[in-house]
Amino acid sequence: MNLAGAIFDLDGTLVDSMDLWDRVPGMLVQSFGKEPAPDLAARLAAMDLPEAAQYLIETYRLPCTVQDVLSRVDQMVDEEYRCHVALKPGAGRLLEALSKKGVPMCIATASEEHQARQAMERLGQREHFSFVLSSSQYGPKTRPDIYLAAARRLGAQPDRVLVVEDALHAARTAKQAGFLVAGVYEPSQAADAPALRQVCDWYLPRLDDEAFLARL
Template identity: 25%
Template sequence: MLKQIDAVIFDMDGTLIDSMWMWKDIDIEYLGRYGIKLPGDLQKKIEGMSFSETAVFFKEHFNIPDSVDKIKDDWNQMAWDKYENEVPVKEGVFDFLRYLRKQKIKTGIATSNSLELTELVLKKRDLFSYFDEIHTSCEVGKGKPAPDIYLFVAKKLAVRQQNCLVFEDVVPGIIAGKSAGMKVCAIYDEFSKAVEEEKKKLSDYYISSFHDLKQYYE
């Protein structure tokens, strides 16, 4: 898996940290403010979108009167406490990150989340120092499944995309990594267990947790 790999790029939510559950709760609470019931297919529609793209979708689809910036600010405030106190790091993450550092393999974050929440949780969970580049889909043209964010992070890391390994937990993210010409390892997450077979089919590798990677470096 790690042969001829110069950089490993990680999605964050659902990949490094167990946080996908909280966004459904936030969506229910946020839409409830406007008397709107959470549509059953909402997560499928917005999966992979950047934070900004999702705010635009909410504004247009649900006719939210606030500006896109106000919507994002509200979400940041609603998620802040959960990210600070309730979101754990997935098992095996620190061991793998320490190994990558030891091997001088570059590391990056390519997330659809906001930069504010990304930096908050990475610092609170002592992950921040393990990454050479941290970027969000809001910095590029399109969110996942477009390859933009992965190509952007590879460029920032000064590595060729064919020498990058991506870790992702959702289908649009896996497609984004593959479309960028990178190898992709899918990881199990409770939130996306209904599409496990699709994740396995689309990716180059599959792990149930980062502990599974010890066979590659021990």
């Protein structure tokens, strides 16, 4: 593989935080005395944070603004990233292997930039990443904007940049935009695994999959 760059998703790819994001929307709705739908997290999965906030306000008639919702979410999740979320199995080994190859890397996340930086610093992986981009600025991963912006900052064409994602909709977007794509197994999205295998150039049960590392 002759890579000119690599773009990593954060939640469910680099860090084991999907359970947090599954719980937060319901917790927020309940804080207003409302009852969230059982499948609320699934309904929000492909949205960026502002879109999800607007959906919650409209669906549950919450007496607040989008910024109010985003501020509450920030308060609820900041401590988790700063103190608790764990690195996904094999992440450190893959990042080290790419660094040794001289591949520049960044993070493109639906979370906030500071949350990604805090998590990577605590987990000892911050040195591997040149920068972090957030969907809060570039829109949801149903559109390729965040990947294309990351490729430009990496100074590389999409066909030489690897995107590492656990979410089917995000992997599909990156692939359609011309990127190389590695899909990562995430237990909370196991139902999408067969489709993810079809979309991606590589499917990784773990980030340090031996066959994949051997091709770097």
